[in-house]
Structure formats: C-alpha cells, structure tokens
Amino acid sequence: MTPTVPHRVVILGGGFGGLQATLALRTAAVSVTLVDRRNFHLFQPLLYQVATGVLSPANIATPLRSLIKHQANAQVILGEAVGVNAKERTLHLAEETLSYDTLIVAAGGRHHYFGHQEWAAHAPGLKTIEDATDIRRRIFTAFEAAEREEDPLKRASFLTFVVVGGGPTGVELAGALAEIVRHTLPREFRRIDTTSARILLIEASAQVLDVFADELPRHAMAALAGLGVTVRSGTMLSHVDADGVLLRHGDLEERIATRTVLWAAGVQGASIGAIIAAATGAALDRAGRIVVGQDCAIAGHPEIFVIGDLAHVGGLDAKPLPGVAPVAMQQGTYVAKLIRARLEHRTMAHFSYRDPGSMATIGRHQAIAQVGRWRLTGTLAWLAWLFIHLMALVRFENRVLVLLQWTWHYLSWNRNARLITGNAPMPSPPAAERVIS
Amino acid sequence: MTPTVPHRVVILGGGFGGLQATLALRTAAVSVTLVDRRNFHLFQPLLYQVATGVLSPANIATPLRSLIKHQANAQVILGEAVGVNAKERTLHLAEETLSYDTLIVAAGGRHHYFGHQEWAAHAPGLKTIEDATDIRRRIFTAFEAAEREEDPLKRASFLTFVVVGGGPTGVELAGALAEIVRHTLPREFRRIDTTSARILLIEASAQVLDVFADELPRHAMAALAGLGVTVRSGTMLSHVDADGVLLRHGDLEERIATRTVLWAAGVQGASIGAIIAAATGAALDRAGRIVVGQDCAIAGHPEIFVIGDLAHVGGLDAKPLPGVAPVAMQQGTYVAKLIRARLEHRTMAHFSYRDPGSMATIGRHQAIAQVGRWRLTGTLAWLAWLFIHLMALVRFENRVLVLLQWTWHYLSWNRNARLITGNAPMPSPPAAERVIS
Numbered sequence: 001m002t003p004t005v006p007h008r009v010v011i012l013g014g015g016f017g018g019l020q021a022t023l024a025l026r027t028a029a030v031s032v033t034l035v036d037r038r039n040f041h042l043f044q045p046l047l048y049q050v051a052t053g054v055l056s057p058a059n060i061a062t063p064l065r066s067l068i069k070h071q072a073n074a075q076v077i078l079g080e081a082v083g084v085n086a087k088e089r090t091l092h093l094a095e096e097t098l099s100y101d102t103l104i105v106a107a108g109g110r111h112h113y114f115g116h117q118e119w120a121a122h123a124p125g126l127k128t129i130e131d132a133t134d135i136r137r138r139i140f141t142a143f144e145a146a147e148r149e150e151d152p153l154k155r156a157s158f159l160t161f162v163v164v165g166g167g168p169t170g171v172e173l174a175g176a177l178a179e180i181v182r183h184t185l186p187r188e189f190r191r192i193d194t195t196s197a198r199i200l201l202i203e204a205s206a207q208v209l210d211v212f213a214d215e216l217p218r219h220a221m222a223a224l225a226g227l228g229v230t231v232r233s234g235t236m237l238s239h240v241d242a243d244g245v246l247l248r249h250g251d252l253e254e255r256i257a258t259r260t261v262l263w264a265a266g267v268q269g270a271s272i273g274a275i276i277a278a279a280t281g282a283a284l285d286r287a288g289r290i291v292v293g294q295d296c297a298i299a300g301h302p303e304i305f306v307i308g309d310l311a312h313v314g315g316l317d318a319k320p321l322p323g324v325a326p327v328a329m330q331q332g333t334y335v336a337k338l339i340r341a342r343l344e345h346r347t348m349a350h351f352s353y354r355d356p357g358s359m360a361t362i363g364r365h366q367a368i369a370q371v372g373r374w375r376l377t378g379t380l381a382w383l384a385w386l387f388i389h390l391m392a393l394v395r396f397e398n399r400v401l402v403l404l405q406w407t408w409h410y411l412s413w414n415r416n417a418r419l420i421t422g423n424a425p426m427p428s429p430p431a432a433e434r435v436i437s
Numbered sequence: 438m439t440p441t442v443p444h445r446v447v448i449l450g451g452g453f454g455g456l457q458a459t460l461a462l463r464t465a466a467v468s469v470t471l472v473d474r475r476n477f478h479l480f481q482p483l484l485y486q487v488a489t490g491v492l493s494p495a496n497i498a499t500p501l502r503s504l505i506k507h508q509a510n511a512q513v514i515l516g517e518a519v520g521v522n523a524k525e526r527t528l529h530l531a532e533e534t535l536s537y538d539t540l541i542v543a544a545g546g547r548h549h550y551f552g553h554q555e556w557a558a559h560a561p562g563l564k565t566i567e568d569a570t571d572i573r574r575r576i577f578t579a580f581e582a583a584e585r586e587e588d589p590l591k592r593a594s595f596l597t598f599v600v601v602g603g604g605p606t607g608v609e610l611a612g613a614l615a616e617i618v619r620h621t622l623p624r625e626f627r628r629i630d631t632t633s634a635r636i637l638l639i640e641a642s643a644q645v646l647d648v649f650a651d652e653l654p655r656h657a658m659a660a661l662a663g664l665g666v667t668v669r670s671g672t673m674l675s676h677v678d679a680d681g682v683l684l685r686h687g688d689l690e691e692r693i694a695t696r697t698v699l700w701a702a703g704v705q706g707a708s709i710g711a712i713i714a715a716a717t718g719a720a721l722d723r724a725g726r727i728v729v730g731q732d733c734a735i736a737g738h739p740e741i742f743v744i745g746d747l748a749h750v751g752g753l754d755a756k757p758l759p760g761v762a763p764v765a766m767q768q769g770t771y772v773a774k775l776i777r778a779r780l781e782h783r784t785m786a787h788f789s790y791r792d793p794g795s796m797a798t799i800g801r802h803q804a805i806a807q808v809g810r811w812r813l814t815g816t817l818a819w820l821a822w823l824f825i826h827l828m829a830l831v832r833f834e835n836r837v838l839v840l841l842q843w844t845w846h847y848l849s850w851n852r853n854a855r856l857i858t859g860n861a862p863m864p865s866p867p868a869a870e871r872v873i874s
Contacts, residue, residue: 039577039857056493058854065625066851075627078581078857095585129858140476144515148532188502190512397845397853401838408834414503416834417495420476420515421566 006031006073007343010091010100012081012272014041014064016325017308018106019394020332022074023067028340032074033098035091039063039078042129043393045325046402048169050132052139052176053184053418054409057129059401062394081107081272086280086301102303102339105276105290106332109309109323112266112287119240123261126169135262137420139177142260143185144420146192157257159197162245164237165265166203166210168360171220173262174201175363178227183413195228200256202247203233204265209360209368211322216368219377223366237265267323269310280304285312289320294350296335305338307331313351325392326356361385364410443468443510444780447528447537449518449709451478451501453762454745455543456831457769459511460504465777469511470535472528476500476515479566480830482762483839485606487569489576489613490621490855491846494566496838499831518544518709523717523738539740539776542713542727543769546746546760549703549724556677560698563606572699574857576614579697580622581857583629594694596634599682601674602702603640603647605797608657610699611638612800615664620850632665637693639684640670641702646797646805648759653805656814660803674702704760706747717741722749726757731787733772742775744768750788762829763793798822801847 007030011018014036022034040061049055068074079093084103091098111125124134139161146158159181163174181197188194201208201224207217208224208231221231232247239246244257269288277284282298283291289312290298296313298304308328312320321327334351341348357371359381367381376384386406393399409415444467448455451473459471477498486492505511516530521540528535548562561571576598583595596618600611618634625631638645638661644654645661645668661668669684676683681694706725714721719735720728726749727735733750735741745765749757758764771788778785794808796818804818813821823843830836846852 039581039855056495056854057858058493058856061856062853063625063855065622066853069624076625077585079585129856133858144476148514148516185502187506188500188513397842397849397851400841404837404841405834412834414834416499416503416832417493418476418500419495419498419566421494421570 007339008033008099008101009104009339010035010098010102011104011106012036012091013106013108013270013308014038014076015044015106015108015308015328017108017328017332018104019064019067020329021104021106021307021336022332023071024333024336025339026071026073028073028336029343030073030102030339032071033077033100034064034068034074035077035079035081035093035098036064037078037080038128039065039076041067041394043398044127045389045392047126047129047132048172048176050129050417051126051135051173052180053136053415054176055402055405056417057132059398059405060393061129062398067394082275084276084279084304086304089303100303103305104332104335105272105304105306105310106308106328107270107272107310109267110270111263112268113263114266116240119263122240122242123164123263125263126173133422135173136418137422138260138262139180140418140420143189143192143194145259147189148191153257155192156198157243158259159192159194160200160256160258160260161197162200162202162256162258162261164202164245164261164263166201166205166208166231166233167264168209170201170203170262170264171208171224171360171362173264174199174224174229175227175361175366178224178229179363179413180415182228184415184418199229200258201229201231202235202237202245202265203231204236206234208233212358212360212368213370214375216370216375216377220360220362220368223362223377227363227366267309273306273310276304276306282306283316285316285320287312287320291316295338295348296331296351305335307335321353322358324358327353330354359385359388444776445470445536445538446541446776447472447535447539448541448543449473449528450543450545450707450745451475451513452481452543452545452745452765454545454765454769455541456501456504457766458541458543458744458773459769460508461770461773462776463508463510465510465773466780467510467539467776469508470514470537471501471505471511472514472516472518472530472535473501474515474517475565476502476513478504478831480835481564482826482829484563484566484569485609485613487566487854488563488572488610489617490573490852491613492839492842493854494569496835496842497830498566499835504831519712521713521716521741523741526740537740540742541769541772542709542741542743542747543745543765544707544709544747546704546725547707548700549705550700551703553677556700559677559679560601560700562700563610570856570859572610573855574859575697575699576617577855577857580626580629580631582696584626585628590694592629593635594680595696596629596631597637597693597695597697598634599637599639599693599695599698601639601682601698601700603638603642603645603668603670604701605646607638607640607699607701608645608661608797608799610701611636611661611666612664612798612803615661615666616800616850617852619665621852621855636666637695638666638668639672639674639682640668641673643670645670649795649797649805650807651812653807653812653814657797657799657805660799660814664800664803704746710743710747713741713743719743720753722753722757724749724757728753732775732785733768733788742772744772758790759795761795764790767791796822796825 043060083092149155185194359369361367369376369381480497520529586592622631746760796806798804806813806818
C-alpha cells in the first residue's frame with residue numbers, strides 16, 4: 001500500500017550507480033528525485049572514443065529525462081549539490097533545498113593529480129564530455145601545428161604524445177593514438193610523416209593493467225609495443241609543463257619534450273564527498289572516498305547511502321572495490337532493494353560484489369579479458385569487448401549508431417568525429433607556445 | 438604539360454565554394470593550398486538540427502584533410518587570414534605567409550546585428566558548430582530553469598522563445614522549437630507544461646520566406662501557425678537584453694519577457710573581406726560583400742576571385758545572388774574552369790547562375806519548394822527536402838548516420854543529441870539572471 005506521502009528518495013548523481021538505483025525503484029512506493037549537474041547519463045567507458053574522434057558525444061550520452069520519462073515516481077532536477085544537513089535530512093543545491101527520507105550519494109570521482117593541481121592545465125584528464133572534446137582538440141591540433149612547424153625539434157615535440165597512467169583508460173588512449181598516427185592520418189599531411197610520432201605510456205608499476213591476472217598484463221605490453229607505443233613502466237612523472245614532462249625511473253631523470261600530455265593516472269572522490277563526510281561524521285579514505293558499511297550506508301546514518309566510485313565499502317580496512325560500472329550498478333540495485341525491504345520491515349543481507357570479469361581494449365583485434373578463471377586475449381577478447389560495450393549502451397538508438405560508426409571506422413580507419421572545436425579552435429599560436437616564448 | 442613550378446592556387450575558406458573549387462582543380466596542372474580556420478567542412482544547412490538536438494556536430498562536419506586525402510595536388514593549412522598583399526601576391530596568415538598566382542577568396546559570412554553588436558551576447562546566431570551547441574545549451578537549459586522556477590512570471594519568461602528573422606534558418610528554428618515543446622519534452626517534466634511555451638518568430642517584411650514566390654510564403658505562415666508558432670510579420674526588433682526584447686510594429690511597441698532569443702536575421706561578409714577590398718581597391722556593398730565582375734574576379738586583379746557569400750557578382754548595381762550553397766558551388770566550379778582555361782590560353786564566358794530551385798523546411802511533413810515554375814508544399818516538399826539534403830551530405834558515412842537519426846527522431850520524436858554542454862553547463866543561475874539581479 002502506498003502511503004499518502006511517499007517515502008522520499010533523493011539520488012545525487014545520474015551515473016551508472018544513481019541511474020541504476022533510480023530505475024530499480026520504479027515500482028517501489030517511493031518518490032525519487034534524481035539530481036545531476038548534467039542533463040544526461042554518460043557512458044564513460046567509451047569516452048576515450050570521443051576523445052580520439054571515433055564517436056560523437058551524443059552517441060555515448062542519453063538525456064536523463066528521456067530515460068525516466070515513463071517512470072511516474074521519478075523526477076530529474078538539474079543542479080549541483082553544495083551541502084547536506086544530515087540532522088534535518090536536507091540536500092542543499094545551489095538554488096534549492098530538497099528534503100529526503102533516504103539519500104543515495106552517487107556523485108562519482110574526479111581527476112587526482114597527487115597534490116599537483118597545477119598539472120591539470122597541461123595534462124587534462126578524461127571524465128566529462130568537455131574533457132573529451134578538449135583532448136580531441138589537443139590531439140588533432142598537435143598534428144596541425146607540426147605540419148606548419150619548420151623547426152625540427154619543435155616539430156618533434158608536437159609529434160610526441162605522453163599518456164600518464166597504464167590503467168584501462170591510459171592503454172585505450174595510447175592504443176588509439178598509435179592507430180591514428182599509423183592508419184588514420186598518414187596520407188592526409190604533406191609535410192610531416194605522422195608515423196614518426198612517438199607515443200609514450202607512463203606507468204609507475206612494473207606493468208600496465210596490473211590489476212589483471214597472470215600473463216594478461218604482459219600480453220597487453222607486447223600488444224602496445226606492436227602498435228608502436230613505448231611503454232615506460234616503473235616510471236614516475238615528476239613534473240609537467242607546457243612543453244614537456246620530467247620522468248623519473250629509479251634514480252634516472254629524463255626530460256621529454258612534448259606538447260600533448262594526457263592524464264589517466266589518478267582518480268579521487270568527488271568534492272561533495274568531503275562535505276558529506278563532514279556533515280555525517282563519516283571517514284574519508286586517502287582517495288577521498290566515503291567509508292561506508294557493508295550495507296553501503298554511513299555509520300550512524302542508515303538513511304544515507306554512498307555507492308559507486310565515491311564509496312569505500314566495508315570500512316577503512318577493507319580493500320576498496322574497483323571504480324568500474326558493474327560495482328556502481330550492483331550497488332544501485334542493492335540499495336534500491338534495501339530501501340524496499342526497510343519499507344516492508346524486512347531485513348537484507350550485506351552487499352557483496354559479484355565480479356562479472358574485467359576487460360581492457362588495446363587496439364584493433366587486441367584486448368585482454370578475464371572472467372573467473374578464464375583468460376582471453378587478441379581478437380576473441382576484442383570481439384567480446386565490442387559486444388559487451390555495445391550491449392551495455394543504454395539506448396537502442398545509440399547502439400545502432402555506435403555499431404555503424406565502429407563498422408565504418410573498422411573499414412576505413414577514418415575517424416570522422418575528429419573536429420577541432422571549442423574555445424581555442426586555432427592551432428596557431430598553440431596555447432603552450434604563447435606561455436613559453 | 439605540367440610546368441616545373443606549377444601555378445599556385447591559394448583558396449581561402451573550406452566551405453561550399455572553396456571546397457568545390459579545390460575538388461574541381463583536382464586534375465589541373467596547379468598546386469592548391471586550401472586555408473581554413475577550422476579542420477572541417479561544415480554542412481551549414483543542417484546546423485539548425487544540431488542546435489535543436491537531432492544531429493551531432495560530426496554528422497554535418499567532415500575533416501578537410503580526409504576530403505583531399507587522395508588529391509595529390511592539394512594541401513590543407515589550418516590558419517586564419519589576417520591580410521593580403523595584392524602587389525606581391527601573398528596571403529598573410531597569423532603564423533605564415535603564402536605566395537599565390539591565383540587567390541580564391543571564399544571566406545563566407547558572419548552575423549550582422551545592424552549596428553547593435555551588443556545584442557550578440559543575448560541573441561546568438563547560427564553559423565558555427567560552437568554557435569549550434571551554444572544555442573542547444575540555451576534552449577534546453579531554459580526548460581530546466583523553468584522546471585525549477587517558482588515565480589510564474591519568471592517561469593513564463595523561461596518558456597518564451599523569440600526567433601528573429603523569417604528566412605529559412607529562422608523558420609527552421611521556430612518549427613523545431615514548436616516540435617520540441619509539443620512532442621519531445623511534454624512527458625519529461627513534472628512541474629511545467631512545456632506545451633504552454635510560446636514561440637515567436639519576428640519578421641520585418643510582411644511575410645516570412647518572402648523570397649519564395651506566389652502562395653508559398655502564405656503557406657509557410659499557415660504551417661507555422663498550425664505548429665503553434667506565433668508569427669509577428671511587419672515587426673522590427675528595437676532592443677534585446679538579458680530578460681526580454683522590445684518589438685516595434687508600426688507605431689506600437691511591445692515588451693516580451695524572454696530568456697532565449699535566437700538571431701537569424703542578418704548576414705554580412707566575413708571581416709577579411711574589408712581587408713581584401715582595401716588591399717585591392719575593390720568596392721564593398723552595404724552587407725560587406727566584395728564587389729567583383731561577371732567572372733568573379735576583382736576589377737584590376739584578375740588573379741583574385743571572390744566566391745560564395747562574400748561575393749557580390751556583376752558590380753554594385755547588380756542584384757546580389759542569394760547566400761546559398763548552390764551559388765557558392767557553381768562559382769567554385771566556374772573559377773576552377775576559368776583557371777584551367779587561362780593556363781591553356783582559352784577564354785571563357787561569364788559566370789551565370791543556374792538556379793536549381795529553393796526550398797525551406799518548416800516541420801514534419803511541412804516544407805515549401807519552388808523549382809522553375811513548379812511549386813511544392815506539404816509532405817511532398819518535405820520528402821524532397823529530406824532527400825536533397827541527404828544526397829548533398831559530403832560523406833557516405835554521414836549520409837547513413839543522418840538518415841538513421843532522422844528515422845529514429847521521426848519514429849520517437851526524441852532528440853537524443855540535446856546535451857547541455859560547454860562552459861556554462863549549469864542552468865542555475867542562468868547567465869542572464871546573474872547580470873540582471
């Protein structure tokens with residue numbers, strides 16, 4: 001039976017976790033308010049394909065309102081959370097205040113520059129649509145600048161790309177860059193040889209993708225080398241500026257002249273996490289994630305859940321779950337079920353993550369995957385990656401569009417979405433140049 | 438026979454005219470340098486569909502380099518022209534200087550606010566990809582702001598859209614807005630009724646689309662009314678600010694409270710036109726177009742051609758040709774032929790425009806078209822419009838993508854590309870609001 005005033009669930013963030021929680025509450029006797037800064041759900045795993053000119057932003061983004069159009073118990077509010085009052089149970093947005101009975105915080109993460117926020121200007125990360133079009137602009141502008149540059153050293157620095165971080169995103173970006181310089185661009189320039197471009201992938205650990213098991217990281221490193229990517233493992237970044245990076249490998253330091261540095265190294269919890277922690281007395285871990293119990297709720301505040309990239313489930317001593325979509329989605333489903341159970345005075349078991357397996361793509365016909373004890377590499381892993389990502393795309397329309405563009409890209413090597421757009425459409429003078437000279 | 442140093446043709450602008458001239462010189466014994474500020478050719482006639490969330494930017498933009506990839510005698514330079522030295526035959530870019538034997542100026546047009554450049558901030562026009570995503574942001578942000586607004590008068594101003602200019606672009610924008618409020622959004626908001634939104638189309642002449650013949654403008658006005666657009670013909674805009682416009686109809690003045698004003702009223706020649714006119718002694722017409730002879734060349738400078746929206750062909754007294762793609766493309770072909778003829782010491786007849794007919798779309802199943810003595814309206818005209826625009830899209834890939842998205846939009850009324858992106862992702866506080874209060 002629906003009470004006269006339904007239980008009010010406010011969900012902060014329309015990413016994988018928040019959206020899943022919203023949809024899972026569809027038939028519950030609650031009113032759901034989904035709050036997001038953006039008017040769309042973003043399919044982040046394919047963001048690197050926007051950054052490298054294969055897909056358009058709208059192909060991997062779906063308006064939140066159209067997703068909950070037919071869900072009568074849900075509404076969307078476009079807004080940014082600025083605070084929470086845990087005692088009065090209110091979430092404060094910039095322009096209004098929302099009362100909740102249950103709050104689900106699914107605000108995700110942001111780039112982490114390990115205390116070097118000044119690097120952000122020279123080494124953009126990849127979290128938002130704007131990040132992706134900014135990176136796209138930087139990548140394709142670098143070739144334009146190289147084509148026009150007479151000085152061979154400067155030209156070489158425009159043709160040097162440094163990707164920091166050997167996780168899935170860094171590997172995907174480096175692999176895509178390698179395909180761009182070898183297959184997409186070679187016949188399009190008249191003065192430069194794009195195949196002479198250098199692509200460096202910097203990773204602090206001994207191998208890239210080192211959360212993968214057994215021989216998979218080694219396989220990935222070999223595949224990257226085969227694509228022409230120079231992998232620098234066991235290497236730290238010690239400095240970034242407008243015209244280069246400083247790398248440290250043990251006691252050795254090396255300066256690499258480059259105009260394009262992409263950041264795929266660190267992620268930390270969204271800044272609202274600290275505000276919520278302060279308001280509730282919750283602990284934050286070193287990466288800015290909110291520490292919650294096995295039920296995803298904040299200790300002493302069973303009515304506040306944290307899910308997804310912002311959550312550190314099971315206490316500070318528990319190993320944090322990986323920041324991937326399946327974790328967030330399973331937590332969204334779990335919390336929705338728990339809310340229903342509470343309304344029906346039932347109890348529920350703790351949250352436990354069922355790992356569906358992991359995969360990372362490196363390039364055409366090159367991916368790695370592990371599912372339980374299974375290990376997959378090469379074309380089969382790549383096809384599995386394509387299929388799973390295509391199926392996971394929220395909207396049918398997007399699925400067909402993405403498939404069509406992937407097919408076209410596969411056949412032609414072209415990257416038709418490589419528009420240089422945004423605030424700095426001109427490659428000349430490059431922003432970096434202006435600062436230096 | 439190819440001379441040792443081929444005749445150097447520099448083409449400024451990769452729009453319809455410049456691209457056509459480049460491609461038409463493919464087999465000529467010349468070297469072609471195509472200069473553009475952007476790295477893509479933009480299919481401007483469909484830009485309004487990006488602004489209203491049906492298509493993505495990359496669907497109507499194609500990288501110039503991929504278009505001339507196989508044209509060995511052509512190269513692309515990304516750069517902005519800042520001057521010309523007609524005596525030394527050099528075109529000056531921000532960062533380099535290009536020598537030419539023949540210069541083709543195809544730099545197009547820009548918005549014209551009739552001396553009120555300050556209106557630009559409140560009434561953006563639609564010429565570039567950035568314009569389109571800015572307008573898209575404004576349109577969809579207005580509904581978000583209305584959904585949150587408590588004050589009924591302010592809410593109504595967020596739900597009032599004013600389109601200035603009853604040419605094809607203004608009519609297309611107004612028609613698309615009407616479909617958005619009636620069909621795309623209604624079930625997506627919980628507090629506002631989007632069908633209560635007002636859409637005003639302001640036109641100074643007695644009727645919209647008044648370059649069309651016979652009963653076509655009247656038909657268009659009736660179709661707009663049927664869609665729910667309020668057409669204010671014979672009406673001038675006398676003021677625009679952040680929260681409204683002032684309209685003048687004869688002696689009557691009326692203030693309309695609105696947060697969204699779109700400019701589709703005036704076009705003038707690109708600013709490089711004035712620089713080139715000054716350097717060559719060419720005359721400019723009142724709309725900033727360069728006056729050229731019947732052969733598209735500047736008087737006294739047979740080696741400098743001006744084509745497309747920036748050209749006023751046949752002298753100041755001749756009626757300027759319409760600023761449409763067929764004119765620019767035919768001039769591009771003509772000039773390419775004339776360059777070949779000169780190299781072969783042949784003469785050629787003057788340029789003459791063969792009008793393929795005109796069409797404008799209003800909304801679903803609603804368009805008008807005239808071809809010679811033929812007049813077409815309604816579904817047939819609309820299907821013809823769809824077909825012709827689809828065929829005209831430069832790349833095969835784009836054609837299929839656009840067709841797919843049109844089909845999906847047709848079936849669902851959804852506008853999946855309506856992302857609120859860019860520098861001001863948050864609708865709250867709206868930029869306008871901040872200025873005023």
